Amino acid sequence: MKTTEQGSKSYLISIVMVAVLGGLLFGYDTAVISGAEKGLQAFFMEADDFAYTDAWHGFTSASALIGCIIGSALSGFLATNFGRKKSLIIAGLLFFISALGSMRPEFLFFEYGLPTFSLLITFNIYRVIGGIGVGLASAICPMYIGEVAPSNIRGMLVSWNQFAIIFGQLVVYFVNFFILGEHIQPLVEEMGKGIAAINPAAQWTVTTGWRYMFGSEAVPAGLFALLICFVPETPRYLVSIGKDETALVILTKINGSDKATQILQDIKDTMVVKTEKLMTYGFLCIFIGIMLSVFQQAVGINAVLYYAPRIFGDMGMDNPMMITVFMGVINILFTLVAIFTVEKWGRKPLLIYGSLGMALGAFGVALTFGHAGMELLTAASLLIYSASFMFSWGPICWVLIAEIFPNTIRGGAVAIAVAFQWIFNFIVSSTFVPMFNMHLTEGDDFGHWFTYGLYGILCVVAAVFVWKLVPETKGKTLEDMTKLWKQKSN
Numbered sequence: 001m002k003t004t005e006q007g008s009k010s011y012l013i014s015i016v017m018v019a020v021l022g023g024l025l026f027g028y029d030t031a032v033i034s035g036a037e038k039g040l041q042a043f044f045m046e047a048d049d050f051a052y053t054d055a056w057h058g059f060t061s062a063s064a065l066i067g068c069i070i071g072s073a074l075s076g077f078l079a080t081n082f083g084r085k086k087s088l089i090i091a092g093l094l095f096f097i098s099a100l101g102s103m104r105p106e107f108l109f110f111e112y113g114l115p116t117f118s119l120l121i122t123f124n125i126y127r128v129i130g131g132i133g134v135g136l137a138s139a140i141c142p143m144y145i146g147e148v149a150p151s152n153i154r155g156m157l158v159s160w161n162q163f164a165i166i167f168g169q170l171v172v173y174f175v176n177f178f179i180l181g182e183h184i185q186p187l188v189e190e191m192g193k194g195i196a197a198i199n200p201a202a203q204w205t206v207t208t209g210w211r212y213m214f215g216s217e218a219v220p221a222g223l224f225a226l227l228i229c230f231v232p233e234t235p236r237y238l239v240s241i242g243k244d245e246t247a248l249v250i251l252t253k254i255n256g257s258d259k260a261t262q263i264l265q266d267i268k269d270t271m272v273v274k275t276e277k278l279m280t281y282g283f284l285c286i287f288i289g290i291m292l293s294v295f296q297q298a299v300g301i302n303a304v305l306y307y308a309p310r311i312f313g314d315m316g317m318d319n320p321m322m323i324t325v326f327m328g329v330i331n332i333l334f335t336l337v338a339i340f341t342v343e344k345w346g347r348k349p350l351l352i353y354g355s356l357g358m359a360l361g362a363f364g365v366a367l368t369f370g371h372a373g374m375e376l377l378t379a380a381s382l383l384i385y386s387a388s389f390m391f392s393w394g395p396i397c398w399v400l401i402a403e404i405f406p407n408t409i410r411g412g413a414v415a416i417a418v419a420f421q422w423i424f425n426f427i428v429s430s431t432f433v434p435m436f437n438m439h440l441t442e443g444d445d446f447g448h449w450f451t452y453g454l455y456g457i458l459c460v461v462a463a464v465f466v467w468k469l470v471p472e473t474k475g476k477t478l479e480d481m482t483k484l485w486k487q488k489s490n
Helices: 009-045 054-082 084-103 116-148 154-179 200-215 220-231 234-238 246-256 258-272 283-298 301-314 320-345 347-368 375-390 392-401 407-436 447-471 478-489
Strands: none
Touching: 009 054, 009 084, 009 116, 009 154, 009 200, 009 220, 009 246, 009 320, 009 447, 009 478, 054 084, 054 116, 054 407, 084 116, 084 200, 084 220, 116 154, 116 234, 116 392, 116 407, 154 320, 154 392, 200 234, 234 246, 234 258, 283 301, 283 392, 283 407, 283 447, 283 478, 301 320, 301 375, 320 347, 320 375, 320 392, 347 375, 347 392, 347 447, 375 392, 392 407, 407 447
16 A cells, blocks of 8 residues: 555545545434424324424424534534544534434433423434534535545545435435335324324334434444544644644645645645634635525425425325435435536536526426326426436535635634525425415415425526636635635735
8 A cells, every 4th residue: 555655545535434424424314304204293293281283393303403503503613623523523422312312302301102392392402412413514524525635536525425415315215214114104184183093004103113213323323423533633624733743644645745745835834824814815705605505405405305205295106205215316326426527527517507407397396296197297307306406506515615715714614604504404494394385275286386486496596606606616725715715805
C-alpha cells in the first residue's frame, strides 16, 4: 500500500465509508416513520385522557425534525469546538438512545401498552433526541467528507453521503416490510373505536409492529458510534487548533507526501484568521447556502418519502409497502447517476435538470391524482418526481453546502444552512397531510392538485435560482472558494 508518494485510496475510502454510515442513519431515522405512522396513530387514538387528532399525528410524525433543527443549529458549535469526529460520536449515541426509547417509551415511568398524553410527550422526546443526532450527522458528515477528500473526487465522495441517506431509507422500507410480514396496516376508519374494532390482521401492527420498526435502528446506530471512534479527525480542523504535524500525517496518507505539503500550506494560508465573522465574505455567500437548503425541502420531496405508503394506499394500490420499496430502489439507481456524473457534468446542470424533472412529475401528480383509470400515470409521475430529486437536489445540495463556504466560517455557515433545511423539512412534513386533505367542497380533490401544483411551481423557481445565483464548484479546492467569495465581497 503506497501512502508516501501517491496516497492510499483504500485508507480514504475506509474513513469515508464510516462517515457515510451517518448518512445511512439520517435516512433510516427520518424514513422509519413511513411504515410505523399508521400503527402509531391507531395506538394513540386508543387513549382515554386526550383526543389524538390529525394535528397531533402530523406533529408526532414530524417531531424528529424539531430535533433535526436543534442538532443542525448546534453542529457548528460542536464541530468548531470539539471537532468533527467527536461530534459524530455524539450523534451516534443519540441515534442509539432514540431507537430504544421510541421502541419502548414506557420504560421506567409508564404502564406498558397504555396510551396516554404523557406517553405521547415522552415518545416525542425520544424522537427529538434522535432528530438531534440526525441534525448533527446531516451537517457534519458531508463536512467531514468534504474536508478529507481530494478536490478532484470530492463531489463524488460527498455524493456517497446522499447515496447512504437514500440507501438508509431503502433499508428501512425493507425492514418495515419484513417486520409487517403477514400483518397489515390499520384502516383510518377503524381507528379510535377500540382495538377489537380493528381488523385482527392489523392488531399486532397497532400494539407491537411500530415498536419493532423504531427499535431496529439501534443496530446501525450502535455500529456507527463504535466505528467512528477509529477514524481520524479532519486535517482542516487539526490545522485550526494548531496540530499541523498530525494534519500532515493524515494528508500524506490520503494524498501522498508531495501533495500533502502543498495542501497543508494552502489550508494554513486560509486559516491565518481563525475567528472571522460569519458575514466576512458577504451576505450573498450565506444567502445562497441557506436558499439551497430551503429549496431542497420546499420542493416537497420528504412529504413523499415520509408518507409514501399512505399516498400509494390512497391511490388504491393493493400493496403500498411493496410499491414504496420499489420507489426506494428507483431512488437508489438515480442517486448513482449523480455520483458518477457530478464531476463530469458539474453541480449546476444537475440541479437545473433535476428541478425541471421534478416540476414535470409534480404537475403530473396534481393533474391525475384521484382520477379513476389514471392511477398508473399518477404513480409514474410520483416516480419521475422522486427520481429527478435523487440525481439533483438530494446529493448535489449536500455537495455544495460542504464546498461553497470558506474554511474559517464553514462550521457556523453549514450549521445555519442545515438548520434552515430542517426548519423547512418540518414545515413541509407537518403540513402535508392537512394540506393534502383540504376540500373547498365536500369530496373534491382541491388539496391533491393544490399541494403538488405548489411543489411544481417551487421546483421551477428553484431552477431559476440555481441558474442565476449558484456558483459552479466543480474542480475547485475548498481554498479556491475562499478566494472566490473574497473577490465577490470586495
